[in-house]
Amino acid sequence: MVIKKSQILNFELILGLSLLSLIVFIPYNNLNNNKGIFLEIDTLANSLIKNNNFRLTILSENLSSQNLNNNWSAIENILNKSYKNYFLSITNTSIEKIVFNCSGKFKNKIVTEKIIYIYNNTYADFRILKLGVCY
């Protein structure tokens, strides 16, 4: 049986086109993966901002100082149980204070933002919580 040169060319053509078609589906796969991770983080951020103690921790964190003045270990424990590499910051739209930052090399960073309007008897402030995962 002799395979013609044109048959080999056609085979290569089909193979090449099939590989190219696969590339087309990569964005769809990324979308589904990102959607799942985003949903996870957003749900976690949602549950955190519904907790009054956490809201007070955010409110009482001094954004002008670089050092953390609150104890964030409870949040750190929760995040450690869920993610290896994560990011958490608080901002009042002008100053951003990073509480936990992603470390090492990573390809993607998915971040969700939550607005929080918090106050006690003497003080009120509008802050934004950013929670993200790096992988």
Next chain:
Amino acid sequence: MKGKKSQLIIISITLLIVLIVFINSTIVNKKFKEGYIQNYLLSNIMDEICKTGKLSNGSYIENRYNIIKNKIENYCLKKNIICNITIVKKSSAPTNLTLLNYTHFNYTINYTSKYLKVYRRFNCK
């Protein structure tokens, strides 16, 4: 020669189709992701407005609503989103401020961004 020419045409057309589908899928992906994220922002805004109302005494409630409304609208503007929030006292609201609470207001949000356009009237429960 004819065979090679037809193969080149097939390759070119297929490459073009693959490129168009690829670009289109990337655009759809981005639109969907942004719309998805902004839908969460919208519910976050409504939650915070309601939380503010529920935790405020009668004499403070209107002042706090004004502050949160301005803060949210400014935040949205920085993100190139228009969030028009209206919090209007119902005609049936009590005149005695100490009796005023979140149930005596009508809430609407008009949210316009590149990816999401929503007009929503909502209640705080």
